[in-house]
Amino acid sequence: MAERPSGMTLPITPPVEPMLAKAVDGLPEAPGMTYEPKWDGFRCIIFRDGDEVELGSRTEKPMNRYFPDVVAQVLEQFPKRCIIDCELVVIRREEGKLPRLDFELLGQRIHPAASRVKMLAETTPADIIAFDILALGDDDLMKQPYQQRRELLFKTLNGVRPPIHLTPITTDAEVARRWFTEFEGAGLDGLIAKPADMLYEPGKRLMFKVKHARTADAVVCGFRYHKSGPIVGSLLLGLYDDEGVLHHVGVSSSFSLARRKELLDEIEPYRNPKDHPWADWAEQATTGGSQRMPGAVSRWTGKKDLSFEPLSPELVVEVGYDAMEGDRFRHTAQFKRWRPDREPQSCRYDQLERPLKLSVDAVLETSG
Template identity: 35%
Template sequence: MRVALAAAVRSLPRGPGLAYEPKFDGHRLVVLRTAAGVVLQARSGRIVTSAFPDLAAAAGRLPPGTTLDGEVVVWHAGRTDFALVQRRAAATPARAATLATSLPASYAAFDVLELAGLDVRARPYERRRALLVDLLLPLGPPLQPVPMTTDPELAETWFETLPASGIEGLVIKRLDQPYPAGRRAWRKLRHTDVRDAAVIGYTGTARRPQALVLILPGAEEDPPAVSSPLSPQLRAETARALAARREEGAATEVAEVAEPAEVATATAIGLGEVTYTPLEPPLPAEVRATATRHPPPEVLRLRTDP
C-alpha cells in the first residue's frame, strides 16, 4: 500500500477549498482490516502488527475490507512522545503485550482508503473525511480521526499553540483532492527549527557512533555540518541502522561500515577538524538547526521507517 506524501512549505497556505490537520509526531501506519484479521503496515511496507497488539485488537472492530491511513502515537505527560513510539515499534512480540498495557498506543487516523470492501481513494478528500468521521467516532479511542478545520485562522492558532502537546506542525490538503498515493501532493508546514537533513557520515565507530555528519536543506553547497553529540538512545538507534544496512547488503560501501577503511574530515564547532566515516547512500534524519551553525544541529531522530 503506497501512502500519500507531503511537500514542505515555509508559510501557511491560504485560499478557498483547503483543509488543515495537525501533524502528529509518531509513526506512519496503515491499518488493513481484512476478512482474515488485521494487518498493520509501516510506511516502509514492513508489517508491524505484532508490535501493536492493542491497536490490532481495536481495529478488529472495523468492517472487513477497511483500510485507514494515519499515525500511531504514544501520549505521556500530556504530549505525544516519539521516543516511546520508537520503543513500542522495536518491541519483541513477547514484550509488546506488556508495553501495550504500560504505554498504550493511540491511532490518529487522517484518511480512509477502503471502506467495507469499497475503494474510496478516487473520492475527494472532503467526502473521505466525512466517511472517516462517521466510521470512527462511534468506536472511540484508541482509533480516532485527527482534528480538521477549513479555517486558516484556527489552523494558525493550532500551529502556534499545539507544539506543547507534541504536534509537529500542520498538513494541508485540498478538499476536492483524491488520495494521492505515492505522490507529494499534500503540503506540510513544520516549525522552523525542525528540518530534514541527509546523514552522510558519522564519527566514532559503527557500534558506538558519537555524532552525525549532515547536509542541511538549502546548504547543499556548504561544507558538511557535524551534529551535537548523540544521546545514548540515538547512538543505539544509529548503531542498529548501520547494522541493518550491513545485514541487508543495501550497498557495497555500507557493507564495510563495521571496519571502514575510508575516512573524511569535517569541521565540528568547538573541536575543529574531525574525521568521520562516509555513509552512502545517506540516511534521512530530522534535526533541530538554526539558520547559522551556532549551535550545531541537534539530531532528533533518524527517519528509518515511517
C-alpha cells in the first residue's frame, strides 16, 4: 500500500469514507433536490495540501501509485489546500466512434508493475469528475448543507480544464428524467439525487441513486461451487450471437444459503454433458480468441481459479441486469425465475435493449 503523506495539515485527516447512495425505484422529488449523472468509475476523495496529494479510494486506501496522471492534474489545477469528492473515469476515444466511458480500461489501471502503470497513465489517462467539496483551506465543510457546498465547489473549480470536470447538475426533475434516458448512451449508470440540506456524513446512505433496470433470458451453461462447500456459488450465463455462437456474458450469484442447496438439485439433470460449447475454454484462456470464455485469468486476482462445472446448455433463466459493458453484463445479474417455456437458441443478443449512442463529451458540456 502507498504511504500516506505525513505533512498534511488539512482540517480533515485522511482517510475519509465516502458518503453513499441508496437505490430507489423512481426519481425522488423535493424542494431544492439536485440531480446529477451517476458516473461509472472509481470513487475517489482527493486530498491536497500544497505539494502533497492523496487519492483516497472507496476502501480508504490510497491510489496514488496507480494514477500519477491524476496526481499531476490535481497539483496543476486544484486549490492548494482542499478535499474534493470525485469519480475517476476513463473515456475511450476512437476515430469514427463517439467517446464513451470504458470501465474495463479504467480497471486495467490497477496493475502491480510500475512500468505498466506508467504506460497506462500515458495511453489511457483518467478524467476527474468533481461533485462535492469537504474542505477548503482551513474550513471543514462537511457540516454545511449540500446546496452551500455545491455552490462553493462550482465557484472554487470555475475555469478548470479537461481532464478535470465539474459534474452537470440540474434541479429540474423533468430535465433529470430526460438525462436518465439520454446519458446512458454515453456509458453512464443512471442518476444521483441529493437533498439540498444534506450534510456530508461518511458511510451514510443519504443520497439516492436511480439506475437502469432490465431483464433478459439467458442460457445457464455451467456453475461454480460456493467457497463454503458443495453448493452453488454462481451460475454461468450465455447468449447466442447472430452466427449461433454461445458467448459467456456474466454470472448470477446472489442467493441465500438454502437457495444455493436447492439450485444444486435443480441443475443436477444437466451435469456432465457429453459435449459443451465452452469445452476449449482452457486453451482460449492461454491463447486468446474472439469468443468470451468463463475461464480466463482474472485481472484483479491474478491466479484465482476460475474453472467451472459445465452444464448442458438447455436451462433458460430470466435475470435482471442494469447495463451492458461491451458484450457482457456490466454487473452480476439477478436471478428472477426459470423459463422452461423458452428455447435456449432464442436467448440472443438481439433481445437486449441498447441505449441510443451519445458522446460523453456532450454529457460533460451539459447544464440544467
